[in-house]
Amino acid sequence: MYNLIGAGLIVIGAGIGLGQIGGKAMEGIARQPEATGKIQTAMIIIAALLEGLAFGALFLGK
Amino acid sequence: MEVLLNDFSPGLFVVQTILLLGLILLLVKFAWKPILNSLNERESGILDALASAEKARADIQNLQADNEKMLQVARTEREAMLKEAREIKDKMISDSKELAKVEGDKMLKQAQAAIESEKKAAVADIKNQVAELSVAIAEKVIKEELSSNEKQLKLVDSMLSDIKLN
Amino acid sequence: MTNFAQNFKQQNFEKEIMKKVSKTLKTVALLFILCFSLQGFASSDKDQNPAVDTKEEVDAYILHHIKDAHDFHLFSYTASNGERNHIGFPLPVIVWTNNGLATFMSSAFHHDDEGEVVVERNGSRLVKLHSKIYELEAGASKVELDEANHATNAHKVLDFSITKSVMGILFVGLFMLIVFSALARQYTNKKVPTGFGRVLEPLVIYVRDEIALPNIGEKKYRKFTGYLLTVFFFIWILNLLGLTPFGFNVTGQLAVTAALAIFTLVIYTVSGNKDYWMHMLWMPGVPVLIRPVLAIIELAGAFIIKPFSLLVRLFANISAGHIVVMSLIAIMFTLKKSLGVVGATGLSLVLAFFITLIEVLVAFLQAYIFTMLSALFIGMAVAEHDHDHAHDVKGHDVPDAEDVRGDFI
Numbered sequence: 001m002y003n004l005i006g007a008g009l010i011v012i013g014a015g016i017g018l019g020q021i022g023g024k025a026m027e028g029i030a031r032q033p034e035a036t037g038k039i040q041t042a043m044i045i046i047a048a049l050l051e052g053l054a055f056g057a058l059f060l061g062k
Numbered sequence: 063m064e065v066l067l068n069d070f071s072p073g074l075f076v077v078q079t080i081l082l083l084g085l086i087l088l089l090v091k092f093a094w095k096p097i098l099n100s101l102n103e104r105e106s107g108i109l110d111a112l113a114s115a116e117k118a119r120a121d122i123q124n125l126q127a128d129n130e131k132m133l134q135v136a137r138t139e140r141e142a143m144l145k146e147a148r149e150i151k152d153k154m155i156s157d158s159k160e161l162a163k164v165e166g167d168k169m170l171k172q173a174q175a176a177i178e179s180e181k182k183a184a185v186a187d188i189k190n191q192v193a194e195l196s197v198a199i200a201e202k203v204i205k206e207e208l209s210s211n212e213k214q215l216k217l218v219d220s221m222l223s224d225i226k227l228n
Numbered sequence: 229m230t231n232f233a234q235n236f237k238q239q240n241f242e243k244e245i246m247k248k249v250s251k252t253l254k255t256v257a258l259l260f261i262l263c264f265s266l267q268g269f270a271s272s273d274k275d276q277n278p279a280v281d282t283k284e285e286v287d288a289y290i291l292h293h294i295k296d297a298h299d300f301h302l303f304s305y306t307a308s309n310g311e312r313n314h315i316g317f318p319l320p321v322i323v324w325t326n327n328g329l330a331t332f333m334s335s336a337f338h339h340d341d342e343g344e345v346v347v348e349r350n351g352s353r354l355v356k357l358h359s360k361i362y363e364l365e366a367g368a369s370k371v372e373l374d375e376a377n378h379a380t381n382a383h384k385v386l387d388f389s390i391t392k393s394v395m396g397i398l399f400v401g402l403f404m405l406i407v408f409s410a411l412a413r414q415y416t417n418k419k420v421p422t423g424f425g426r427v428l429e430p431l432v433i434y435v436r437d438e439i440a441l442p443n444i445g446e447k448k449y450r451k452f453t454g455y456l457l458t459v460f461f462f463i464w465i466l467n468l469l470g471l472t473p474f475g476f477n478v479t480g481q482l483a484v485t486a487a488l489a490i491f492t493l494v495i496y497t498v499s500g501n502k503d504y505w506m507h508m509l510w511m512p513g514v515p516v517l518i519r520p521v522l523a524i525i526e527l528a529g530a531f532i533i534k535p536f537s538l539l540v541r542l543f544a545n546i547s548a549g550h551i552v553v554m555s556l557i558a559i560m561f562t563l564k565k566s567l568g569v570v571g572a573t574g575l576s577l578v579l580a581f582f583i584t585l586i587e588v589l590v591a592f593l594q595a596y597i598f599t600m601l602s603a604l605f606i607g608m609a610v611a612e613h614d615h616d617h618a619h620d621v622k623g624h625d626v627p628d629a630e631d632v633r634g635d636f637i
Contacts, residue, residue, distance in 0.1 A: 052536075090454035093404075097432060
């Protein structure tokens with residue numbers, strides 16, 4: 001039971017984080033469209049790191 | 063976590079490690095090395111070709127500049143030559159004009175002189191003839207006048223009346 | 229006139245391509261037929277794998293699919309006389325038991341997955357329970373289970389079998405070897421590849437220029453490009469293979485992703501330079517008292533967190549993708565009662581179609597991310613620092629204004 005609550009909390013946190021990453025990346029792209037490639041790469045890397053963390057915690061808790 | 067560890071198969075891990083190692087080694091030897099080498103070769107070839115094209119372009123530009131310069135020189139030379147020729151022509155024309163004028167003047171003068179002398183000669187001739195004619199006429203007239211006494215007398219009278227002794 | 233000539237040329241060109249494509253397709257089809265006709269067997273087991281209808285059965289089926297399998301199961305059908313037939317072929321089982329190596333074909337288990345059929349080889353009695361092979365302890369004739377479904381009188385054996393995943397790995401490995409060595413051979417007599425090589429070359433260049441070069445750096449990327457290329461194509465092709473109805477779930481096996489992650493770990497640990505170890509063990513520029521704490525964090529990061537995140541990310545993404553796609557397909561029979569046959573089938577088809585499209589993207593994205601992060605970790609290990617720069621905790625350069633300015637001009 002507590003495991004499931006923990007997993008839910010992780011998913012909420014990861015979701016907020018991913019939203020922040022995506023939103024800020026969009027802002028950055030809007031501000032500097034010529035840097036789209038660089039921003040996307042960085043965004044994907046950071047999103048992947050966050051995702052890895054979230055999955056790791058999820059499986060540890062499961 | 064427990065489920066995950068339960069699912070983990072050490073045998074598969076060993077097999078995968080061996081296969082992946084083999085795959086990496088084989089691919090590096092038979093695929094990636096030749097592919098990347100030829101890609102690099104091609105890219106450096108393209109870069110070389112670009113550089114030589116750039117060089118050729120610069121050369122052509124230099125050549126064009128040289129040509130331009132030569133053209134410029136030729137053009138100025140031609141202009142100078144044309145100018146000179148024009149000057150020479152002008153000079154020749156003016157010279158010949160002068161000459162012609164002088165010659166013409168001279169001929170005119172000669173002609174005038176000739177005309178004058180002809181005129182004089184003619185006038186003198188006329189004078190002579192007039193004199194002869196007048197003498198002849200006078201002779202005839204006198205002969206006529208002096209054919210009778212009366213007339214001689216009359217003449218003497220008229221002449222005498224003309225002459226006034228003062 | 230020129231237009232016509234161009235058209236004609238193009239048509240010729242297209243014809244040529246069509247010819248080549250059809251040739252390739254024929255070869256692939258032949259290969260598949262060869263593969264599957266080798267040992268095709270249809271067997272009938274009435275009670276053991278019944279048709280999947282209820283929610284519990286769907287759950288069990290999905291969980292079963294996510295796991296590795298010892299035989300290659302293509303499809304099942306119920307014959308007119310009520311028998312359940314399974315079409316597929318068995319794969320060799322190679323296990324290391326207490327009595328040494330034992331090998332046999334998986335058909336010996338007769339599709340049993342509940343530990344009921346006992347196979348005797350070399351004096352050890354083996355059963356298959358939930359896709360794992362167990363060796364019965366001496367004296368036991370049947371596997372006993374406790375409440376948590378763990379076997380009490382049997383232990384797992386070291387299983388080197390050519391399972392479905394191993395077959396997938398072999399298949400993809402062979403495919404990559406054939407295709408890429410063919411591409412390599414093309415370069416010996418011409419500068420630009422033709423045919424299928426024209427598709428592969430941009431991918432190779434993409435991995436080299438977008439993943440290896442920017443993350444590792446101009447000087448050292450060459451040494452690691454081979455590994456990155458292999459891993460990228462390996463993961464990508466296996467991910468895509470997982471989306472086919474053959475039901476490979478290779479990159480969703482923890483053992484496979486763990487092996488991949490450990491390769492990356494070994495590579496960046498072995499090739500790490502003095503600066504890398506210095507920054508990890510004795511961070512310059514921080515108070516001496518904090519240095520051991522940082523060293524512990526850095527060591528944990530390098531040896532546990534990085535590989536763990538690599539392996540779990542790939543595993544979880546692919547497994548989750550498979551579970552979602554299969555669950556959406558299962559809507560077809562779980563919602564049959566409430567939506568009707570047409571409604572449930574339509575909903576399931578539409579949802580499964582779009583999720584599969586997303587999974588195609590995820591297949592590429594996960595291969596890209598795995599390769600990208602591997603390149604990033606390797607790049608961090610081999611980076612050369614010039615020490616008039618500030619460093620942050622992770623040992624990255626903190627670029628000062630002079631460095632960044634160039635990017636904006």
